[in-house]
Amino acid sequence: MSSDLIDLGSTALAGLLEEYRAGRIFDASLERAAMQRHAAALTQRWNSRFPGFPDHYFRFTSLRGLHHRGKRDAYLRDIIVQQMSRDVGQERTIVNPACVFGRHARDLARRLREHRLIAIDIDPGWNRLYSILRPGRTPGNYRFVQGDIFDLRLDVQPVAVVFFGACGALSDAAMDLAIRSEAPRLMGRTCCHENIAGNTLVTRRRGAVNRFFRFKNRVLRWMRARPRFGGFYFSSQYAEDRYPRSDAAKRLTTSQELIAAGRDSTDSDVCRAIIDLDRFLYLCEAGFDVWYQGELFVAERRG
Ligand SMILES: C[S@@+](CC[C@H](N)C(=O)[O-])C[C@H]1O[C@@H](n2cnc3c(N)ncnc32)[C@H](O)[C@@H]1O
Numbered sequence: 360m361s362s363d364l365i366d367l368g369s370t371a372l373a374g375l376l377e378e379y380r381a382g383r384i385f386d387a388s389l390e391r392a393a394m395q396r397h398a399a400a401l402t403q404r405w406n407s408r409f410p411g412f413p414d415h416y417f418r419f420t421s422l423r424g425l426h427h428r429g430k431r432d433a434y435l436r437d438i439i440v441q442q443m444s445r446d447v448g449q450e451r452t453i454v455n456p457a458c459v460f461g462r463h464a465r466d467l468a469r470r471l472r473e474h475r476l477i478a479i480d481i482d483p484g485w486n487r488l489y490s491i492l493r494p495g496r497t498p499g500n501y502r503f504v505q506g507d508i509f510d511l512r513l514d515v516q517p518v519a520v521v522f523f524g525a526c527g528a529l530s531d532a533a534m535d536l537a538i539r540s541e542a543p544r545l546m547g548r549t550c551c552h553e554n555i556a557g558n559t560l561v562t563r564r565r566g567a568v569n570r571f572f573r574f575k576n577r578v579l580r581w582m583r584a585r586p587r588f589g590g591f592y593f594s595s596q597y598a599e600d601r602y603p604r605s606d607a608a609k610r611l612t613t614s615q616e617l618i619a620a621g622r623d624s625t626d627s628d629v630c631r632a633i634i635d636l637d638r639f640l641y642l643c644e645a646g647f648d649v650w651y652q653g654e655l656f657v658a659e660r661r662g
Pocket of ligand 1: 428456457458459460479480481482485506507508509523524525526529550551590591592593
């Protein structure tokens with residue numbers, strides 16, 4: 360099974376790298392054609408297991424795509440509830456790193472009463488703000504913990520690690536947390552692919568999305584220059600030499616090319632998929648069966 364999955368992921372990655380090297384990116388029709396040509400088997404695999412992917416909207420790298428990412432989060436939460444409702448184990452702790460307001464974790468806590476939800480963020484302000492603005496909306500089986508995902512020691516063994524838009528290396532750290540803590544499942548949405556490997560440079564192009572991401576990264580550079588934001592978004596554990604993450608991708612590309620794809624990823628679904636397929640292969644190599652579509656991952660530990 361795993362070698363078939365690794366072949367499936369490697370073939371898709373090789374195809375998308377070819378499109379990238381040929382410059383067949385950024386243009387919506389070229390991007391859609393490239394994804395259909397090279398990622399169709401992965402999409403079919405996802406759709407046969409998790410029907411209802413909200414894909415009739417638009418490119419993820421459009422303003423509307425950004426605006427509607429909440430629809431993918433709601434769909435992902437439904438999948439998590441479906442998967443975890445079947446849980447029979449004693450230990451029933453789900454961990455949600457980079458939880459921001461803790462909105463998603465609170466919703467899961469309401470719908471999975473038998474489970475404990477631990478929401479983690481390096482900045483406790485967002486969760487506190489949510490509790491103030493939405494009093495009485497925090498279920499008893501929800502707990503917020505201030506913590507740095509790059510330096511996290513859990514006193515529980517989670518049954519799942521979940522995340523909803525963990526920027527750049529935060530997604531990789533969440534995946535490593537699932538691997539390290541032997542969690543049977545990992546389910547999440549990646550985002551801000553330009554922030555892998557400590558990168559905050561964005562290829563300058565016209566358009567509101569590109570302007571937004573250039574502004575966001577100016578803010579991240581400002582934060583990174585201040586010691587009080589140490590640990591926010593970036594870690595030397597996820598520097599250039601840690602990418603590609605998987606052995607399979609190391610046979611197809613280099614860290615320079617992956618980071619270049621990261622810089623172009625604010626305007627290219629193909630570039631985001633290139634970075635995510637390396638992660639797909641990394642999880643397969645770590646012993647998971649993986650489903651992937653549109654920045655969403657569902658991974659189940661084999662056996
Ligand atoms: C802003 S959110 C990302 C939202 C996302 N862009 C989306 O598409 O929904 C990222 C969260 O990660 C948190 N964060 C940053 N560095 C972290 C770290 N080292 N450990 C845990 N949380 C971290 C931030 O405080 C923030 O709440």
